[in-house]
Amino acid sequence: MQKPLVGLNRGNIVRELTAGVTLLAIAIPLNIGYAQIAGLPPTAGLYALVLPAVVYALTVSSRQLVASPDAAAAALVASSIGGLAVAGSADYLTLAFAQAILCGVMFLALAWFKLGFLANFLSKPILVGFVGGLALDILISQIAKMLGVKIDSGGEFVDKVVDLVTGLGTVNGWSVLISVVALAVLILGKRFARAVPWALVVLIVATVAVVLADLDRAGVSVLGRVEAGPPTLTWPVIDWTMWLALIPSAMALTLVTTAEGLLVSRSYGEKRHYATSPNRDLFAFGLGNVAAGATGGFSVGSSTSRTAAMDQAGSRTQLPSLVMAAGTLLLLIFGTALLADIPSPAIGAIVAFAVVPLLGIREFRALWKVDRFEFAIGAVCFLVTLFIGSIPGILVAFVLALINLAQRASHPAIDVLASDDNSTDSLLDQAPTGTVTAPGVIVVRLAAPLFFANGSVFADAVKTAVSSAPTGTVRHLVVDMEAVTDVDVTGAEAFDALSEWLGAQHVELAFSRLRPDARARLVKLGILRQEQVFETNRAAIAALADPVR
Incomplete structure (x- = not known):
């Protein structure tokens, strides 16, 4: 003192x-x-x-x-x-x-x-x-x-x-x-x-x-x-x-x-x-x-x-x-x-x-x-x-x-990056900091905690991004979790419903750059499996872009 x-x-x-x-x-x-x-x-x-x-x-x-x-x-x-x-x-x-x-x-x-x-x-x-x-x-x-x-x-x-x-x-x-x-x-x-x-x-x-x-x-x-x-x-x-x-x-x-x-x-x-x-x-x-x-x-x-x-x-x-x-x-x-x-x-x-x-x-x-x-x-x-x-x-x-x-939290910043270009390298060079994409891949970044006020808003934004692409061209959806510091039960339920909808569209859901606390939270809420954790690097992007995968 x-x-x-x-x-x-x-x-x-x-x-x-x-x-x-x-x-x-x-x-x-x-x-x-x-x-x-x-x-x-x-x-x-x-x-x-x-x-x-x-x-x-x-x-x-x-x-x-x-x-x-x-x-x-x-x-x-x-x-x-x-x-x-x-x-x-x-x-x-x-x-x-x-x-x-x-x-x-x-x-x-x-x-x-x-x-x-x-x-x-x-x-x-x-x-x-x-x-x-x-x-x-x-x-x-x-x-x-x-x-x-x-x-x-x-x-x-x-x-x-x-x-x-x-x-x-x-x-x-x-x-x-x-x-x-x-x-x-x-x-x-x-x-x-x-x-x-x-x-x-x-x-x-x-x-x-x-x-x-x-x-x-x-x-x-x-x-x-x-x-x-x-x-x-x-x-x-x-x-x-x-x-x-x-x-x-x-x-x-x-x-x-x-x-x-x-x-x-x-x-x-x-x-x-x-x-x-x-x-x-x-x-x-x-x-x-x-x-x-x-x-x-x-x-x-x-x-x-x-x-x-x-x-x-x-x-x-x-x-x-x-x-x-x-x-x-x-x-x-x-x-x-x-x-x-x-x-x-x-x-x-x-x-x-x-x-x-x-x-x-x-x-x-x-x-x-x-x-x-x-x-x-x-x-x-x-x-x-x-x-x-x-x-x-x-x-x-x-x-x-x-x-x-609540009004501000219900309208979080949601960035969507997608491409059907065949050049993965150019996408890696041009993508905004923190997100990369490749053919058939949509990357979505939520810049806020996922909770009751914005869970449905986030899910609707993702559905709009997938639905806006030509039918069958989207095979993978990657959620960039770097800015997501927390997830509550309502937000997890919105994620779970979104996962089911993506499955019906034959789109694979994955997560990148999970914070340790958010990862533990998603696992506890039962909506994250280890194989869904996607590390953002060139090799992983190339693998996701491979149609054989």
Whole structure:
């Protein structure tokens, strides 16, 4: 196991510390906003930046991935726990802690049993659709904050839209002004001075303006009193039935975080030339989530935007996460009074600005251009997540993943090479790599495992190839098995039926370049005899081409 903070040295420690201050400035306003999205007090978002961040930074294999609650996780928490308890209540808070602990246990199980591959079922279109649906739901709530319109942020998407439209008559002008200025600063700042923590600048300036102009009396909503003090160890005490009720949402959070987190971790490792360990990363996520649930935070995952910000700042270690944790702890102990007058429209603008890229507009446009079927998968996942819910969304995502997998597997690449030419040597020279043929011989190559989804497709392709040749000219059919890594029972039955059909056509079936595991499988299934194994060399081709044989 590698040492914590690998990559840190005297030459980069100042840069890493500076990046940590930048990360702190980015994380505090975002986590306050994400806690509000989740229906939790601001401290829940801040506590998640302390012990969970430290535990994760000291155990993860990635040198750059930042762990923190994000917008998608916050929306999942709100949508899943909202039906079990009233947002903001003590029971709601306890359920959020329990959910984080369940996520941690699931991450640890994935790491122990090396099951991170399950997240591969969440393909890019599915992730784009799922996260995009959550993002649009979040965006409606933030637009309401920016306009000063009160809506039920824990309701369904359609209800939120209706509340927003019907409440347009209550729009607060000062809230709109704060939001417009905040968005302008964030957009222009990102374009012309990325290194500046503009979110923190917006919060500070907006808070000063609210205090000096006494705008809270003019109807501008403010954050309010934030509880002071460091996080304390706790444990959620709930009925076992509630633990069971939280399992589906914890699974959804775990799978989405696994898919996104491992992808981001691997991509930055490859980009910056260092090794990562998926199972160790899952282990770190597990410890981080257990720490979050045990210290008053909520589920943590990978933060793509903050990881990208640290990469742009030149950070190549986990030291910035430790600086962020220390800074947040100091804020919780000494500076929570500074947070009370932060205007909600400014928070809404910051979160909305961070969420808009998650809508996946660019990704959907690219999918539409390159693959309409994958676009449809992403769109269906987007709509189900948006209008039915996050848990149905993740279930539909898995069903769509299986459909996509079956659809692709049922149309494997099947190469057919045949000839009635009398020159065997010319065929040997001209045949594609891995296949040779001769007069009276058809060579078929299946570039996939043979199983239930493609067995009949393969058999039909072979029958078509034989039937298309002039009657009586095909005497041998050779199946090139180099790319066939496995055969299941249904595929074997298709092979057996094909063998009988070939026998009726007086065509001899043989196999070439069998993999050892596939050979053993075919023998076990009873469809391969030793004399059917055909080695592809000139002598064998000549023998098969001899009409006397």
